[in-house]
Amino acid sequence: xxxxxxxxxxxxxxxxxxxxxxxxxxxxxxxxxxxxxxxxxxxxxxxxxxxxxxxxxxxxxxxxxxxxxxxxxxxxxxxxxxxxxxxxxxxxxxxxxxxxxxxxxxxxxxxxxxxxxxxxxxxxxxxxxxxxxxxxxxxxxxxxxxxxxxxxxxxxxxxxxxxxxxxxxxxxxxxxxxxxxxxxxxxxxxxxxxxxxxxxxxxxxxxxxxxxxxxxxxxxxxxxxxxxxxxxxxxxxxxxxxxxxxxxxxxxxxxxxxxxxxxxxxxxxxxxxxxxxxxxxxxxxxxxxxxxxxxxxxxxxxxxxxxxxxxxxxxxxxxxxxxxxxxxxxxxxxxxxxxxxxxxxxxxxxxxxxx
Amino acid sequence: xxxxxxxxxxxxxxxxxxxxxxxxxxxxxxxxxxxxxxxxxxxxxxxxxxxxxxxxxxxxxxxxxxxxxxxxxxxxxxxxxxxxxxxxxxxxxxxxxxxxxxxxxxxxxxxxxxxxxxxxxxxxxxxxxxxxxxxxxxxxxxxxxxxxxxxxxxxxxxxxxxxxxxxxxxxxxxxxxxxxxxxxxxxxxxxxxxxxxxxxxxxxxxxxxxxxxxxxxxxxxxxxxxxxxxxxxxxxxxxxxxxxxxxxxxxxxxxxxxxxxxxxxxxxxxxxxxxxxxxxxxxxxxxxxxxxxxxxx
Numbered sequence: 001x002x003x004x005x006x007x008x009x010x011x012x013x014x015x016x017x018x019x020x021x022x023x024x025x026x027x028x029x030x031x032x033x034x035x036x037x038x039x040x041x042x043x044x045x046x047x048x049x050x051x052x053x054x055x056x057x058x059x060x061x062x063x064x065x066x067x068x069x070x071x072x073x074x075x076x077x078x079x080x081x082x083x084x085x086x087x088x089x090x091x092x093x094x095x096x097x098x099x100x101x102x103x104x105x106x107x108x109x110x111x112x113x114x115x116x117x118x119x120x121x122x123x124x125x126x127x128x129x130x131x132x133x134x135x136x137x138x139x140x141x142x143x144x145x146x147x148x149x150x151x152x153x154x155x156x157x158x159x160x161x162x163x164x165x166x167x168x169x170x171x172x173x174x175x176x177x178x179x180x181x182x183x184x185x186x187x188x189x190x191x192x193x194x195x196x197x198x199x200x201x202x203x204x205x206x207x208x209x210x211x212x213x214x215x216x217x218x219x220x221x222x223x224x225x226x227x228x229x230x231x232x233x234x235x236x237x238x239x240x241x242x243x244x245x246x247x248x249x250x251x252x253x254x255x256x257x258x259x260x261x262x263x264x265x266x267x268x269x270x271x272x273x274x275x276x277x278x279x280x281x282x283x284x285x286x287x288x289x290x291x292x293x294x295x296x297x298x299x300x301x302x303x304x305x306x307x308x309x310x311x312x313x314x315x316x317x318x319x320x321x322x323x324x325x326x327x328x329x330x331x332x333x334x335x336x337x338x339x340x341x342x343x344x345x346x347x348x349x350x351x352x353x354x355x
Numbered sequence: 356x357x358x359x360x361x362x363x364x365x366x367x368x369x370x371x372x373x374x375x376x377x378x379x380x381x382x383x384x385x386x387x388x389x390x391x392x393x394x395x396x397x398x399x400x401x402x403x404x405x406x407x408x409x410x411x412x413x414x415x416x417x418x419x420x421x422x423x424x425x426x427x428x429x430x431x432x433x434x435x436x437x438x439x440x441x442x443x444x445x446x447x448x449x450x451x452x453x454x455x456x457x458x459x460x461x462x463x464x465x466x467x468x469x470x471x472x473x474x475x476x477x478x479x480x481x482x483x484x485x486x487x488x489x490x491x492x493x494x495x496x497x498x499x500x501x502x503x504x505x506x507x508x509x510x511x512x513x514x515x516x517x518x519x520x521x522x523x524x525x526x527x528x529x530x531x532x533x534x535x536x537x538x539x540x541x542x543x544x545x546x547x548x549x550x551x552x553x554x555x556x557x558x559x560x561x562x563x564x565x566x567x568x569x570x571x572x573x574x575x576x577x578x579x580x581x582x583x584x585x586x587x588x589x590x591x592x593x594x595x596x597x598x599x600x601x602x603x604x605x606x607x608x609x610x611x612x613x614x615x616x617x618x619x620x621x622x623x624x625x626x627x628x629x630x631x632x633x634x635x636x637x638x639x640x641x642x643x644x645x646x647x648x649x650x651x652x
Contacts, residue, residue, distance in 0.1 A: 059459065059565050085369060171610070204608035209621040212566045215373075215555050216600075219366055223604040226362030243562045245480065260473045260562065346617075 048284045050074075050085030050277075051100050053111035055093060059213065061237075061254035062150065066135070068111055071271030078281050082106075082200040083181050090116035095121045100128055107284050110132060110277070114148075118232045121145060131289045133280045137181060140291040147293055149182060150277050153189035153340045154300035154333050155269040155307040160193025162266055162310070163231045164201050165322035167194075167251045173224025174205045175217050176235040183207075183235065186269070190233055197325065204229060205347045214238030223288035240265060248317060254309040263315040268308040275304045300333050358609060361530045361603045368492055369559070371590075371597030372400070372625035375495040376551030378575040378582075378589045380426075380504050380544035386507060386584055387540035388644035389437055392448025393550050395572030396455030397429045401549025403459035406556035406563040407466070410474045417568045418557055419550070426549025430542035441648030447519060452572070460565060489558040491550070496590070504540065504586040516540050520642040523649035529541035533617070535647045547570070574628070579631050581638055599624035 052070055054063040067083060082104065087093040090293065093116040099108065101123075112135035113120040124132040124145040134149040141287055142232040152277040163172045176183045191203045204227055206220040217238030225246055232243050232250040234257070243250030244261040252260070252268030283289040298304035307330065310323060330337035377398055382392040401422040409418025429451065432642045437449035507513040518526035519536045527533050551571075556563050574596065582589030596646075603620045606612040612620075 057458075057464075058567055095447060139619070206604065206608055207617050207621070210569070212564065213569045214560050214562070214564050214567065215569065215571075216604075219601065220604050220607075222362070222366055223370075223601070224608060225571060226359035226366075226605065227608050237562075237564055238560060241562065244561075347548070 024231050029263050046079065047079050048107040048135055048281055049080045050082075050108045050110060050281070051104060051106040052081065052085075053087060053093065053096055053109055054083065054085040055087050055102065055112050055115050056085065058083075058085045062135070063112055065254060065271045066112070067148075069277045070110060071275050072274060073281065076332030079108075090119040094119035094123055095133055101127050101133050105130075108129060108280060108289075110280075111135070113138075128310070131280065131284050131292065132217075133276070140293050144289070144310075145291050146280065146289075147295070148273075148298060149299040150271045150305070151185075151295050151342075152269050152305045153185050153342055155305050156186040156189035157193035157196075157340045158307045158330055159233065159267060159269055159331075160190035160195075161197045161329060162193075162318070162322065163190070163233060163249070163251065163317060164194035165195065165325070166266065166316070167198060167201060167229075167231045169228050169230040170198070170200060171202045171204065171228040172231045172233065172236060173221060173227070173229030174203060174225065174233040175239045176205060176207050177211050177222045178207050178209050181344035184346055185249065185342050185344045186235065187233075187347055188345070189340050192341060192343075196329075197322065202228075203347075205235065208236060209291070211237075212237070214241075218242045220239045247315060254310070258308065258311055262311070262313060265311055266314060266318065267310050270306045270308050271298065272304055272306065273298070275302050291301065300330075359605065361462065365485045366601035366604070367518075367594060367597040368488055368496070369597070371593040372489065372492040372495050372558075373554045373571055374575055374578060374593035374596060375500065375590055376491070376554060377548040377572060378551075378578045378593055379499060379586060380547030380551070381506070381575050381579045381591055382582070382584055382586060383503070383540050383544035383547070383581055385431075385517070385532050385645065386642055387516050388523065388539050388647060388649075389537060389541060389549075390448060390576075390646055391430075391433055391435050391541065391544060392445060392453065392576070393429060393451030393545070394448075394575055395568055395570070396452030397426055397545050397548040397550030397570050398555075398568045399452075400425045400429060400455040400459055401552030402556045403463065403552075403563055405553030407462070408473065409476070409557055415476055415478055415557055419553060420554035422549045422557075423652050426546035427542045429549065430545030431538065433545065434538040434541045437648060438534050438541070441637070441650065444632065444646050445527055445555045463563070463565070473562045474557075474574065478558040487582045489554070491554050491558050500586055500590050507586060512536075512539070517642075519649070520644055523644050523647075527649070537649075538589070541546040547588070548575075551575075551591055555620045566633050577628060577632060580636055580639060581628065584642060585636075592628070592631070596628055599627045 007346045056063050058064050058067050067184055070081050073079050084096055087096050108131040110133050120134055121141055128144050132145045140147050174187055176187050176248050177320050187205055194201050194203055204224050217236045218241050221239040221242035228312055231250055232239050234240050234250055235253055238321045245262045250297040252265050254271055256268045258265045265334045276294050279297050300306055377394055381394055392414040392415040405422030409415050409419035433451055436442050437444050478489050481490055515531045517535050518531055519533045523533045552568055555567055578589050580590040581592040603623045607620050
């Protein structure tokens with residue numbers, strides 16, 4: 001045994017070293033993709049140039065939403081756009097940002113700073129003439145670092161109202177990533193909405209402690225169903241498969257996930273980054289950009305988030321008076337007479353039992 | 356609310372299924388003397404290739420076949436690296452994992468622009484109640500495990516496989532083709548790993564997303580040591596992990612236990628496996644030619 005260990009250990013070390021260098025090589029080959037060419041000729045000098053610097057692959061829904069909004073802005077002729085993704089360590093993010101600024105010198109850089117707050121803020125401080133707009137749980141940093149986040153409590157509340165009206169067992173299952181403020185405020189708004197239409201509803205909240213583990217999320221959903229839940233909220237991927245198999249109503253997240261289960265997805269919470277992008281681009285184009293918290297541009301009242309059209313082809317019936325109740329509340333949110341409460345505390349002990 | 360113990364037990368078998376497929380694949384590899392750290396990437400490739408084929412042909416059988424072919428090919432690649440070229444098995448394995456994950460993600464990006472992709476058909480659960488499981492779960496526990504137990508213990512191929520893993524010189528002297536046997540072990544074991552990955556896309560989820568394997572391959576590597584390279588103990592280890600995971604998912608939403616910190620609940624299955632390794636994993640006897648390429652002097 002000990003002799004084996006002695007033989008193994010140096011090999012494991014060299015193996016690890018080689019693996020790291022192989023990882024770097026692969027990251028260099030596969031991590032960055034497509035710089036998009038400017039759409040209109042002659043527009044280059046007039047519209048701001050934007051670079052997207054994303055910590056995750058674009059397939060991840062959060063950065064995917066930012067990327068989609070920037071692509072859409074490019075199609076509208078508002079910006080020129082290039083991007084790089086999968087900058088998953090603070091070190092890679094910082095190096096990429098410095099490279100981008102020295103080689104491309106974009107007017108604006110969009111990205112997400114959650115995993116690299118200090119590094120990104122340090123780069124922003126070094127280049128005060130470049131506008132930074134980053135997803136962040138922190139505050140803005142003068143003079144040039146603005147922050148945004150997925151403030152989706154409004155559609156979460158509306159989805160919760162639907163869930164409360166749809167449950168027959170009185171138990172609703174929420175499967176979320178982890179109890180962090182960004183997730184908590186969406187889950188809490190969902191619970192508040194469910195309580196409006198069903199004051200005696202029980203909402204169970206499961207956290208899978210990962211942003212991306214659909215197999216575990218599905219097992220968590222199965223556990224919720226075994227615990228009595230008959231309506232599910234898929235804050236993370238994987239839950240819709242469980243709803244489909246068990247024939248239960250489910251709510252999707254980030255993009256309209258109706259096609260994943262056309263008879264069971266009631267609606268989805270949508271994040272639209274376009275208002276945030278347009279606000280930043282307009283400010284830069286006018287020479288008036290300054291550091292601010294762009295969070296409100298993700299509010300429903302500003303068009304930054306919404307509830308996807310309610311599915312009319314579900315295998316179960318959605319009561320018409322429930323839909324009109326939700327539509328009335330939606331109108332109140334949009335005209336500013338109802339403000340969805342924001343609660344970033346972790347849902348108590350992962351379980352909320354009311355009534 | 357009564358505690359749904361039957362549902363927890365049913366979930367135990369579902370969670371354990373990919374671990375049994377891939378873990379037993381790893382047993383076969385390691386009993387032939389080769390640590391296959393390509394497991395995580397081979398599961399990933401099996402999940403992706405199986406999904407891609409099923410999505411483009413509409414046939415689950417073809418999807419599963421394609422996953423198996425991908426596994427055989429990955430096993431042959433590992434054979435080329437570790438048997439023919441005799442390179443360090445840790446490097447070859449981790450390199451294979453990185454290569455297969457990157458290749459899958461790259462292809463996924465080329466074919467589908469973003470988001471998760473869904474197939475319209477997937478393997479559905481059969482029977483009902485506690486017995487409502489996916490066909491690949493039944494195959495894993497009722498066919499695969501007994502068959503491999505017999506194969507390794509009693510078949511001529513199993514004897515030759517263990518011989519090249521314990522003492523390749525003696526095996527060579529006895530006329531057993533060491534390289535060919537190791538290739539066969541790698542290809543068979545890797546095919547099982549790929550099926551374990553394909554279980555996630557073709558049975559459990561019906562969709563492919565990045566990171567889909569999520570470290571399950573590395574859990575299998577630990578399970579093999581826990582099971583001391585034997586079939587049934589590895590199956591038992593997979594069930595132990597599956598049970599603790601299913602239990603914590605259920606307890607987390609059970610009112611009495613919901614006061615327990617979430618992080619502790621999520622760590623619970625890993626703590627149990629580490630504790631089990633600490634208790635039963637001491638003084639383990641590795642296969643004699645573990646990590647050793649064979650060259651006739």
